[in-house]
């Protein structure tokens with residue numbers, strides 16, 4: 001009987017358990033970030049951070065999970081006039097999971113009258129998502145954040 005391999009196995013097992021514990025701690029830390037409770041925060045039309053732009057999105061039917069699809073964005077100034085030359089940076093994230101989108105959505109064209117086509121959107125799972133748009137127009141850049149609660 002050689003005790004050394006057994007000790008090695010025990011050490012590996014201990015390391016494995018410690019990793020599991022760290023993983024569990026990481027998950028619960030993520031779960032402590034709570035999604036907004038107010039239904040208004042899930043609105044599909046929102047004001048940008050400093051109030052310069054009003055941005056709305058719409059999709060064909062409910063926002064799908066696990067399927068590539070497009071959004072139509074509408075951008076207007078605070079006074080309601082459409083913004084026809086906006087430039088966008090897009091980012092999506094699941095704050096509780098620490099991961100983003102599996103794709104890189106991009107605004108591919110202006111459809112006219114302040115409507116823009118956002119292509120390549122795909123949410124790979126249900127749950128709480130945030131979509132951030134950095135909108136640049138009129139010599140300024142402001143962020144608009146949409147919250148989504150998606151059902152798989």
Ligand SMILES: [Cu+2]
Nearest residue numbers: 094097099125
């Ligand atoms: Cu996730």
